[in-house]
Amino acid sequence: MEDLLQRICSTLQITRTQYDAIETSYGSVSKWLSGDEDLLKDVDVVIYPQGSLRIGTTVKPLSKQEYDLDLVCELKLDWSKTDAMEVFDAIKKRMLQNETYAQMLEVKKRCVRLNYAGNYHLDILPACPTNLVSDDCCIKVPDRSVEGWKDSNPKGYAEWFDKVANDYIPLQQYELFEKRAEIQPLPDVEAVELKPPLKRAVQLIKRYRDVYFENNPEFAPISIVLTTLAAQTYNKQGSVAETIQGVLDGISVLLSKAQQQNKRLKVANPMNPLEDLSERWDNDAMAYKHFVKFVYDFQREWNQIIDLRGIQYVSTALIGMFKGHLPVEEELRKQANFMRVLRENNKLGVTSSGILTTSMLSNTIPVKGHNFYGSV
Template identity: 45%
Template structure:
């Protein structure tokens, strides 16, 4: 399914431009990859007393999924690393495992200076742009299929998870019939995605995360976490190619689910139903209430956004996703469109995105510019 309305086509193009501005740059990706590889090598060094045979180190989170979002001021990109050790979790205290990973990182002079304890991981606070969360884990030999046990400092027990299975589920949802991600003992970060082949679902996740960041900029403690937004987007995705229409459908589905539940909605890891990704709402009712309020307001705003035109539309996009990124995209798109029209080379792809190519399967655009009218 794709849009044929010129307004929807150009709105899709503008939304895609915003997402591409927000995602990690090739330079940042290379820096993240270098840091990831360095930490992985340090943790997996066979000469270390920390070395555990059959360990598996791999990325998780937005960099693996292709859903990174440029942080707002004073925030950083996350780089999440799982250190799955080949040990029987039944025989180890979870806090001792956390302490062991912390001890190994402290043996490195560079890491010891930027190390921070978190509830389930050890964080390395690099100067500028990144922090890396190292999550210790052990295989769940009962469930298998990528399921793991991770230590929880507050609960003082092992908790369920499945980062690999989650990534595979998300890719299947994004591509409908996509292949699962490759596995390796120390897996590389996926290459930066070619925007022309990016799934609509990944755009939806980026838009949700960015609008969340803007809405909760002054109250980050109650902001819904990214894994919850990513899972909800994946659950509601139905293969709609139009970014605008898919986003509207996601919000419609989410508001319906919220209104149909007398208590909070429960968001579980599709790859491990024992992991409640939304469990923090149990002890933070304010956070859930703010989430519900934000979703309802965003849904109402999106309906209005599809009605307005010109400066009013631009203003709404600025309020949702940030003034600078919106202005930058509009300026770039206006220059590209103006140049392409003069050359009679402006077209629309089947997914509704503007292109300067008029190859087979691409429809030429008639003179119009909804966001400049």
């Protein structure tokens, strides 16, 4: 099961070509913004990535979706003495001064978006530090819907998530992952084999979200809400399967408590409680209703998969859960072949507790060759 999930996660990774293109876009946009000697004259500018690319949970989009990439353009100004819309307009005006970017530009509620030929879009979020002398990373961002400032902390959030994700009890004795001959992760991007369980679990949760809401994307919960809830309910599980189950159980408990209080579940930024990441639900009760149903449906379907016995049945169920343009079947065939090679070379065993393992310990019984796996 764990090896299957790792293989599925590997198909969700962005490719080297995609990452190189993204890195080039980040560099070019950052250089253009920081090189402004007119609108941003005498203003220190700090530019950094935020979101899924920063924390390593980016997921390959379905057919008509694009990668959503985020960049923060933080201006070292006193926000309390600065008009939010002037900051927003300054960033927008700077991007319009570039003929290429002007043709790609789209104005959103809190950001300026650049659309890159249907492959991905880059959201530029203007911001000012909440406190010019503090290092808590909290920022204020312009919001066009209220024509004022909103609280955030993307940098602190990423550090918090990384800390939670890297604090787990690793699988050691019963690992059953196919080892790669060579791992060459992209700069600042973890290869899937190196990702901690929480990050891989978040990738799969987001993929299920995309499949579940494929025909109703307007109701899909945003990624940061799912990511935050996953990290808040994570309990140091060492496997992806246990992580997903624990997260779904934990969110269900939170939903039940909120329902008992006759309230909707509030998801705040752990590093800036003033930022309500789920504020959309205040004005969209239907989206919240769909979110609740999504969690319970996911939990029920996942529990059914956990109860399955036989790799062919598990494989079929996972293909159904993570369908779309995800080449799951090819990865499952690779896994079946990998297991066959292990058996033929007497490297696959089962422990006294019934767990498959490649670690031939004293209490391990070799698995004899058979055609149990069949065709997947």
